[in-house]
Each structure stands twice: as C-alpha cells, then as structure tokens.
Amino acid sequence: MANKLCEWIEDRTGLSKLLKAALDEPVHGGAKWSYIFGSGLVFLFVLQAVTGILMASYYSPSSTTAWGSVYYIQHKTSFGWFVRGVHHYGSSAMMIVALVHMFQVFIFGAYKRPRELNWISGVILLLFLAGFGLTGYLLPWDQKGYWATQVATNIMGTVPVIGKYIKILHQGGSDYGNFTITRFYTLHVFLLPISLVFFLFIHIALFRKHGVTPYWKMREDVLRDRVDPFWPDQIFKDIVFALGMYAALAGVVFWTRGAELQAPADPASNYLARPEWYFLFLFELLKYCQGKYLIVGTVIIPALALTFLFVLPFIDRNTSRYPSKRIPYFGAIFSGLTGAVVLTVLAMHHDSKDIHIIHQREEAEKQAARAVKLAEKGIPPTGALSIFLHDPIALGEKIFKESCIGCHKIGGEGGDNGPDFTNFGSREWIAGLLKNPKDAKYFKGSGAMPPIKLPDESLLDMAEFLLSQSVGLIHQNAERVERGKELVLKGNCVVCHPIGNKDLKKIAPNLTEYLSETWLKEFIRNPGDPKFYGTRNKMPGFDKLTENQLDALIQYLISLSKDRTLVSEKLGNRGYVFGLTAPRTMINFQDKS
Amino acid sequence: MENNRRKFLKIVSHSLGGVLAAGIAAPLVGLGIHPWLKETVYGTEDFINLGKLEDFPVGVPKKMNVTSSKMDAWNIFEGLVMGSVWVLRKEDDSLSVFSVNCPHLGCGINWGEDEKQFLCPCHEGVFDLNGKVLSGPPPRGLYSYETKIENNNVLINYKKLI
Ligand code: HEM
Ligand code: FES
Numbered sequence: 039m040a041n042k043l044c045e046w047i048e049d050r051t052g053l054s055k056l057l058k059a060a061l062d063e064p065v066h067g068g069a070k071w072s073y074i075f076g077s078g079l080v081f082l083f084v085l086q087a088v089t090g091i092l093m094a095s096y097y098s099p100s101s102t103t104a105w106g107s108v109y110y111i112q113h114k115t116s117f118g119w120f121v122r123g124v125h126h127y128g129s130s131a132m133m134i135v136a137l138v139h140m141f142q143v144f145i146f147g148a149y150k151r152p153r154e155l156n157w158i159s160g161v162i163l164l165l166f167l168a169g170f171g172l173t174g175y176l177l178p179w180d181q182k183g184y185w186a187t188q189v190a191t192n193i194m195g196t197v198p199v200i201g202k203y204i205k206i207l208h209q210g211g212s213d214y215g216n217f218t219i220t221r222f223y224t225l226h227v228f229l230l231p232i233s234l235v236f237f238l239f240i241h242i243a244l245f246r247k248h249g250v251t252p253y254w255k256m257r258e259d260v261l262r263d264r265v266d267p268f269w270p271d272q273i274f275k276d277i278v279f280a281l282g283m284y285a286a287l288a289g290v291v292f293w294t295r296g297a298e299l300q301a302p303a304d305p306a307s308n309y310l311a312r313p314e315w316y317f318l319f320l321f322e323l324l325k326y327c328q329g330k331y332l333i334v335g336t337v338i339i340p341a342l343a344l345t346f347l348f349v350l351p352f353i354d355r356n357t358s359r360y361p362s363k364r365i366p367y368f369g370a371i372f373s374g375l376t377g378a379v380v381l382t383v384l385a386m387h388h389d390s391k392d393i394h395i396i397h398q399r400e401e402a403e404k405q406a407a408r409a410v411k412l413a414e415k416g417i418p419p420t421g422a423l424s425i426f427l428h429d430p431i432a433l434g435e436k437i438f439k440e441s442c443i444g445c446h447k448i449g450g451e452g453g454d455n456g457p458d459f460t461n462f463g464s465r466e467w468i469a470g471l472l473k474n475p476k477d478a479k480y481f482k483g484s485g486a487m488p489p490i491k492l493p494d495e496s497l498l499d500m501a502e503f504l505l506s507q508s509v510g511l512i513h514q515n516a517e518r519v520e521r522g523k524e525l526v527l528k529g530n531c532v533v534c535h536p537i538g539n540k541d542l543k544k545i546a547p548n549l550t551e552y553l554s555e556t557w558l559k560e561f562i563r564n565p566g567d568p569k570f571y572g573t574r575n576k577m578p579g580f581d582k583l584t585e586n587q588l589d590a591l592i593q594y595l596i597s598l599s600k601d602r603t604l605v606s607e608k609l610g611n612r613g614y615v616f617g618l619t620a621p622r623t624m625i626n627f628q629d630k631s
Numbered sequence: 632m633e634n635n636r637r638k639f640l641k642i643v644s645h646s647l648g649g650v651l652a653a654g655i656a657a658p659l660v661g662l663g664i665h666p667w668l669k670e671t672v673y674g675t676e677d678f679i680n681l682g683k684l685e686d687f688p689v690g691v692p693k694k695m696n697v698t699s700s701k702m703d704a705w706n707i708f709e710g711l712v713m714g715s716v717w718v719l720r721k722e723d724d725s726l727s728v729f730s731v732n733c734p735h736l737g738c739g740i741n742w743g744e745d746e747k748q749f750l751c752p753c754h755e756g757v758f759d760l761n762g763k764v765l766s767g768p769p770p771r772g773l774y775s776y777e778t779k780i781e782n783n784n785v786l787i788n789y790k791k792l793i
Contacts, residue, residue, distance in 0.1 A: 085655065092659050096704075106705035114705070116668065117661035124658075270640040277644050281651045288654070416675075416700075416707020 061269035067252035067261045069271035072146075075139035076245070077276040078283060082132045083234070085284070086170075089125040090227065093118075097177070099223040101216050102421035104179035105302040109413050109422070112299050119296035120288075126297030127290050129171050131283060133316045136164055144371055147359030148251035154351035156248065159241040161347045166234045171314055173226040179219065179422070181402060184303030185311030187222075188214070189321065196336045214305065254359040301405040302422035310398055312389065319381035322388075343374060397449070404597075434594025437587055441580060448598065456577060457481065463553050464599035468501035469494065484576060487534070487546065492525070500525050508554030510596070510603045536569070543568045558592045674713070675700045678779065678786035681728075687720040687785065692742045692749070692760070694718075694731065697789055713789065716776065717742065717749070719760065728787050729762050730774035740773070749773065 048054050065073075096118070098107040111118035140160065143149060149157035176187040195205040210217025252261060266272065291297075313321050320340065327335030354367050361368055389395045412425040426432045438448075445455035448462075458479045461467050470477070473494070475485035490497065503522025505511045526537065526549075536542035537549045548569040551557045560567070562583075566575035583591065596602050665671075679699045687693050695718050700709040717729040717740075729749075731739050738753035748765065749758040757765040762773035777788040 088655070088659060092662050095663070096665075103706075110705040111662075114669070115662055115665045117658040118665075120658045121662050267637075270637055270644050274640045274644045277647050277651065281647050284651060284654060413705065416702050417705050419706055419708060 061267070061273075063246065063268040064249075064265045065268055065272050066249055066265055067256050068264045069266045069268075069275060070250075070252075071275055072142055072253070073250055073272060074275050074279040075135055075142055076242075077272075078135050078279050079132060079139060080238070080242075081276075081280040082128055082135060082283065083238070085287075086125060086128050086132065087231065089121045089128065092121055093125060094227060099177070099219045101179060101214075101219055101303075102419070104177060104219055105299075105422035106413065106417040108178040108180075108299055109410065109417075112296065113410055113413075120291055123291030123294070123296035124287055127287055127294075129167075129174060130314070130316070131287060132167055133171065135283075136167055140164065141371075141375075143251070145361065146251050147254060147364065149351045150354065150357065150359065151351070153244070153248050153251065156241060156244040157351050158348060159237050159244065161344070162237050163234060163241060165344075166230055166237070168316075169230050170226060170234075171316065173222045173230065175314060176222045177219070177226065178299055179303050180300035181303055181307070181309050181405075182298070182300045182311070184214070184305075185309040186313045189311050189313065190317075193324075193336045196333055198333070198337075251359070254361070299406060299410075300402050301409040302425070304423055309402075310395060312395075315382065315386075318385040319378040322381040322385035346370065346374075430590035430593045431597050433587070434590035434592070434597075437583070437591045438594055441583075442591075445577070454478070454482075459595070459598060461600075462595060462598040463505075464601045465498055465501045465505065467599065468504060468553075469497040472497045472500060484574075486574065490529075496521070496525055498522075500531075504549060504552045505601070507549075507551045508557070512601055512603055541569065543572075545572070547571060555592050555596070558595060559588055562588065562591065672701065672703050674790065675702055675707070677788060677790065679713075679789050681716070681718060681785045681787060684720070684724065684780060684783050684785055687718055687726075689720050689722060690760075691744075692717045692719045692729075694742070697787070699789070716787065716789075717773075718785065724780075726778045726780070726785060727761065728776045728778050728785075730776070730792060732774070733769060734771045734774055735767070735769040 044054075093111060096107055096111045096115070098104060108122075111122055113119070143157070143160070172187070172190055176183045191205050191209055194208060195201045197204060206212055208218075208221060209215075210221045312318070320335075323335040323339065324332065327333075350367065354364060356363055358364075408429065408431065409422075409425060412429055413422070415425075415428070418424040418427075438446075442459075443452040445453045447454055447458045447460065449460050452459075457471075471480050472490045472492075474489045475481045475487040476483070476489070477485075481487070490500075492500075499518045499522035501522070502511075502515055502518035503520075503526055506514055506519045506522075526532070531537070531549070534544055534546035535549045536544045540548065540550045542548060542550075547561075561570055562579070563581045564579040565571050565577045566573075566579060571577070580588075676699050679697055681695050681697070694715055696715050697713045698710055699713055700707055701711050701713070715731050717731060719727045719729070721727070733740050733751040733753065733756055735751065735754060735756050738751050740749045740751045740756070740758070742748075743750045746757075747760060749760075749762070751757070751767065751769070754768050756767035756769040758769070758773050759765055762775060764770075764772055774792045777791060777793065779786050
C-alpha cells in the first residue's frame with residue numbers, strides 16, 4: 039500500500055530520481071573537509087529560519103509592544119530564551135562561517151572563470167547577511183538595538199543627495215516610531231529571506247554546474263580518477279560540521295544564559311551605542327573620518343571595498359590558481375582583512391578602557407534587571423517604558439536628585455557636605471567608614487568618631503554584622519557575622535552607640551537595625567533626633583516627604599549597593615501618564631504639596 | 632571495502648543527523664506549545680470587588696459593572712470593564728449575583744420594577760427575583776456567581792458561572 043503510494047508519487051513527480059541525482063553528484067578529486075563551509079552556511083540559514091519563524095509567532099512589531107513581546111519570549115516561556123539565544127548567536131556564527139567560506143574560495147581561486155557569477159552571487163549573499171544582522175538588532179527595541187540602529191540610519195543619511203530620502207524610507211518617517219519597526223520587520227522576515235533564498239538558489243545551481251574547485255596542487259590524474267559520491271562521502275563531513283556548530287552554539291547560549299535583552303528603548307536617554315561586533319570596524323572607521331570627511335568612512339571606503347570584491351573575477355584573469363601567481367590580489371584581500379581586524383580590535387580596546395562605557399554597561403545591566411522585575415507585574419498598554427513610572431527606584435532617584443544631591447555625591451556627581459553615597463550601604467562602604475570616619479569620603483572634619491584600628495578583614499566582619507541586622511543582605515556569611523558581633527559588642531563601639539534596643543540614646547547614633555528600611559526612614563525624617571546625631575546633627579530632616587516618597591527614596595538608596603536587596607517591593611504611585619516619552623522627566627508628584 | 636566504508640558512513644550520518652534534528656526540534660516544540668503549558672490571557676483577580684454592602688438596596692436588584700484587570704501575555708490592562716451583573720441583597724444580607732445574559736440565547740435582561748421580575752426583551756423570557764424561569768423559552772434559571780463578603784466589600788468569582 040505504502041509502496042503503491044510511493045510509486046504513484048514517484049510516477050507523477052520524479053521526486054526520488056531528482057533526489058538520487060542530487061545525492062550522487064560526483065565530487066571530483068574527492069570529498070574534503072575544506073568544502074564544508076558552504077553547506078554549513080545553508081544549515082545555519084535553515085536554523086535561523088526555523089528559530090526565527092517560531093519567535094515570529096510571539097513577537098509583536100510595534101514601538102509599544104516589541105520589547106514586551108521579546109521580554110515574554112525571554113522570560114515567560116520555557117524555551118524562548120534558548121531559541122532566541124540560538125537565533126542571536128546564530129547570526130554571528132553565520133557571519134564567521136561566511137567569511138571563512140569566502141576566504142576558502144578565494145584562496146582556492148574558485149572565483150575565476152567560469153565561476154565569476156558564483157563569486158558575485160556570494161558577495162551579494164554576504165551583503166544580505168549584513169542586512170539581516172542590521173535589521174534584526176533593532177527588533178527587540180531595547181536600548182542597545184535602538185541606539186545602535188540610529189547610528190546606522192544616520193549613516194544612510196550621509197549618502198549625498200539621496201541619503202535623506204533613503205533614511206526616511208527605512209525609518210518610515212523622519213523619526214523612529216512604529217513604522218521603523220514594521221519596516222525593519224518586513225525587511226528581516228520577508229524581503230531579505232526571500233532575496234537570500236533566491237540568490238542562494240542561483241549560487242548553488244552555479245556551483246552544481248561547475249563543480250567544486252579543488253586544491254590548486256591537486257594532480258590532474260587524481261582529479262580525474264578520484265571521484266566520491268556526494269552522499270555519503272561529503273554529506274557525512276557536512277553533518278559532522280553542522281552538529282559541531284550546533285553543539286557550540288548551544289554551549290554558548292547556555293554559558294551566556296541566552297541573548298541579552300536590555301531595558302526598553304528610551305528616546306530621551308543618551309545611550310552610547312555600539313553595533314554588533316561584525317560592524318565594529320565600520321563604526322571605528324568613522325572615528326577617523328571627521329567633519330566633511332565623514333562620507334569617506336560611511337560611503338567611499340565601503341563602496342570601494344565592495345566594488346573590488348565584485349570585479350575581482352574580472353581583473354584577476356590569470357588562469358593559474360597558485361597563490362604565488364596571485365600575489366597582488368592576496369595582498370589586497372588580506373590587507374583589507376587586516377584593516378578590518380585592526381579597526382575592530384581598536385574599537386574593542388577603546389571601549390574596554392573607556393570609563394563611561396564601562397559605567398554605562400554596568401548601569402545598563404542594572405536597568406535591564408530592573409525592567410524585567412517590573413515587567414513581571416505586566417506592562418501597561420502605553421508601552422514598555424511606562425513600567426518605570428511604577429518604579430519606586432526611579433522615583434527615589436528623582437527625589438534624591440532634587441533633595442539630597444546637593445550634599446551627597448554619587449558616582450562623582452553632587453556636593454560634598456555629607457558622605458559620598460557611591461556604593462552606599464555596601465560592606466565595603468561601611469568598612470571604609472569604620473576605618474576612617476574623617477576621610478573626605480565620609481564625615482570629614484565633623485567626624486567625631488575615632489578611626490577603628492583593626493585589619494581590613496575585621497572591619498569587613500563588623501560591617502557584615504551591622505548589615506546582618508536588617509533583612510536583605512545578599513550572601514550573608516554567618517562566620518563573619520559572629521566575628522563581627524564579637525568585635526562590635528565587646529569593643530568600644532557600644533560605649534557611644536546603643537545597639538540591640540531601638541529606643542536607647544547615647545552620644546552617637548543608635549545602630550540597632552543599622553541602615554534597614556525603618557532605620558533609614560526614621561533617620562531621614564529627623565537626623566537630629568537624640569537617638570541619631572542629636573545636637574551634633576548637621577543634616578536637615580525631610581519629614582515633609584510623604585510615606586510614598588520616603589519609601590521610594592529608601593528603595594533607591596538600598597539599590598545603590600550590590601550587597602543588598604529590597605525587602606518590600608512596594609509600588610509607588612499608580613496611575614501612569616499617557617503619551618509618555620521619558621520616565622525620568624515625566625514622573626509627576628501627584629501627592630507632593 | 633569502499634562499499635562497506637560508505638555503508639558505515641551512511642549509518643553514522645543518519646544517526647548524527649537524527650541527533651541534530653532532535654536537538655533542534657526539542658526546544659522549538661517546547662516553545663511552540665507554550666500556550667498549552669501556561670495561561671496567556673487571564674484576569675488578575677479571582678474575586679472581583681463590586682462595592683460596599685451598603686451600596687446595595689435590600690430587595691431591589693442593582694446592575695453593576697464588573698471592573699478588573701487583565702493580563703494579556705506581557706500586557707496588563709487595568710480598570711477594564713469586563714461585563715456587568717445584577718446584584719440582589721436580601722433581608723438577611725445574603726447576596727444573589729446574576730449574569731445579565733439570558734440563559735436562552737444570551738440577550739441582556741432587564742429588571743421590571745413594576746412587575747418585580749427580570750424580563751428578557753428578545754423572546755420574552757421571564758424570571759422571578761431569585762432567577763427562576765417563570766415563562767418563555769429559557770431552558771434554565773439565570774446564571775449566577777459565587778459571592779462572598781469581606782470587610783464589608785461584596786466580591787464575586789467572575790471566572791465561574793453557576
Ligand atoms: C548566505 C551565505 C552563503 C551560503 C548559504 C552559501 C552556500 C554555498 C554552498 C552550499 C556552496 C557549495 C558548497 C561549497 O563550496 O562548500 C557554495 C559555494 C560557493 N560559494 Fe557560497 N554561500 C554563501 C556565501 C558566499 C559568499 C559570501 C561568497 C563569496 C563572497 C561565496 C562564494 C562561493 C563560491 C565562489 C562558491 C564555489 C566554491 C567552489 O567552487 O569550490 N558564498 N556556497
Ligand atoms: S434570549 Fe432571552 S428569551 Fe431568548
């Protein structure tokens with residue numbers, strides 16, 4: 039029965055004959071590991087297609103929903119993070135394998151007559167790959183994709199005369215918005231795949247027509263006599279390579295715990311954009327082409343390089359495939375490669391030294407974690423950015439910038455009447471305070487407390503104990519707490535500081551539940567209370583802040599150190615502002631009178 | 632020799648290919664069936680607050696909007712009117728909460744103050760104060776909801792019709 043059906047289908051379609059012909063394709067000179075890269079690319083492309091299609095069934099292309107839907111894929115489904123990770127790192131893998139493939143066919147001289155069109159279609163495929171990378175990067179609509187793509191569309195704008203129009207066409211308007219996403223999405227999932235498949239078809243058909251180009255030193259008789267069938271000789275090698283690549287990809291995905299998703303794009307922030315690594319050399323190039331020379335980097339050099347690749351088969355007409363006979367072309371291609379590698383390394387090197395970038399990267403990670411936590415409660419229909427409106431930490435930061443920053447510095451910004459709050463409330467911060475309260479970072483001249491002359495480790499023990507009194511200390515170390523307790527309670531601290539009873543008063547602040555949410559709250563309301571600084575106090579009290587605002591401020595203060603977490607995740611003001619653009623500038627104090 | 636080698640290569644290729652295909656398919660299927668594994672659209676509250684007990688007059692049904700919030704995948708929609716119900720507070724402060732949709736074909740029913748009956752305008756279904764069918768085509772009495780009173784607030788379980 040099944041046999042009959044097969045026969046019937048075979049009779050009407052000739053499918054298995056076709057398949058057999060494809061599989062028996064002779065590989066002259068024998069199957070080789072050096073031929074695996076082309077089929078490896080086909081495999082990676084299929085992998086991108088299936089992972090992409092699956093994600094498309096969850097993804098929602100609009101400026102208000104894109105981030106939320108990617109967040110959902112990443113954090114709410116069971117395998118979304120993995121599928122997205124494979125797609126993300128798969129694009130890098132494709133880029134790498136495509137370049138290796140290109141250099142392999144270049145070195146073998148496979149671009150020469152009669153394979154000119156094979157080479158040219160290959161260059162076009164490489165351009166499509168770049169297009170995939172560029173359009174895909176924007177789709178999550180997070181900070182990094184949004185700002186890096188701005189650079190790319192601005193580069194389009196530098197093309198003389200038509201640049202402006204090309205840019206508007208890609209953006210779907212004069213600024214980024216819903217149409218930017220729908221257009222990038224259309225390119226990424228319809229136009230580019232269709233075009234790539236079309237050219238891939240041509241590319242492979244031409245390859246089949248002309249056969250593989252073997253190693254240039256292969257002897258004529260070997261080439262004639264050694265003929266392997268494509269299946270299984272070459273396919274075996276191809277499958278091993280595909281499996282190896284997939285295992286490596288899966289490994290990278292597990293190791294990195296999937297692709298990064300930063301906080302939702304905030305058009306009002308000033309984020310330093312960095313493109314994917316394979317565009318970094320172009321990005322770096324722009325640094326050296328300033329002012330009216332910008333166009334040299336954005337258009338002229340890339341156009342020259344591409345033109346060279348396109349015309350290579352026509353200028354290198356020598357029939358010999360020996361590298362020694364093609365020295366100028368080797369020189370050109372490899373100096374191009376070296377240039378790109380040098381520029382990439384330079385770009386990475388700059389960034390790894392640039393304190394702004396490092397700082398921003400840490401900040402971005404924090405923001406991303408925050409965004410994910412807030413999104414857990416649902417994203418308002420006004421868009422992913424609105425989650426920050428509910429965020430007490432963002433509100434707290436705003437209050438801090440209004441009321442506290444005049445005297446307290448954070449990250450080098452702010453006045454220095456009071457202690458520096460960089461890393462406030464961390465183990466390190468407290469140990470530093472104990473070591474020398476009169477330090478410029480802490481109480482300066484007004485420090486009445488004597489420095490504690492103990493080794494750093496003991497100071498850290500004491501800090502561990504002090505912080506252990508309030509809930510929320512991360513990775514609390516019980517041994518340290520015990521040692522610290524000894525030092526604090528049996529040492530001189532308790533001569534001046536009450537500890538253990540919240541209401542006791544001595545000459546120095548009560549350290550019971552030091553820096554806990556309630557301690558901070560009472561302290562900020564009235565630092566002059568006898569249980570805190572008493573008559574020695576120099577800081578104004580902030581009893582005018584509402585309960586909500588105080589909560590938010592304290593959550594912000596606690597978020598300043600990596601050692602502590604928030605105990606109570608209380609929400610600040612509900613009710614979000616419509617037509618919102620930037621959370622930090624739009625939060626309004628409904629209850630500030 | 633060559634033939635045996637190729638036979639062996641074929642078997643190995645098939646097995647490796649199978650491992651590869653399974654390794655790729657598993658997470659894809661896992662992601663694809665997500666809506667089987669997890670609720671994607673749901674109301675955020677089981678019991679929805681309709682108001683204070685005092686807001687309801689004794690013995691006269693009052694129509695109330697049911698307002699709650701809904702999670703739709705990543706989105707939360709707050710303050711959504713999900714529908715409305717008839718609330719009847721009885722002498723002993725117990726409550727009956729009826730669906731406004733007629734059990735016949737779903738038209739919205741009204742309270743006839745004069746007749747002291749629920750009336751369905753579509754096919755003249757008539758129900759008494761307790762939701763029992765008095766006349767017309769409806770096959771059963773009015774649908775109702777589980778209710779409870781907490782801190783003087785009237786709450787209903789809007790997810791389940793009884
Ligand atoms: C999406 C990207 C690409 C895919 C999927 C792809 C796929 C393939 C495949 C399946 C083959 C035949 C098998 C092989 O030689 O390994 C092939 C051959 C070839 N490809 Fe590509 N390719 C891609 C990109 C490129 C690029 C970027 C270039 C060069 C700029 C290129 C140039 C060639 C040439 C010249 C051949 C003939 C090789 C020979 O005769 O030995 N391809 N490609
Ligand atoms: S729908 Fe109410 S009687 Fe028919």
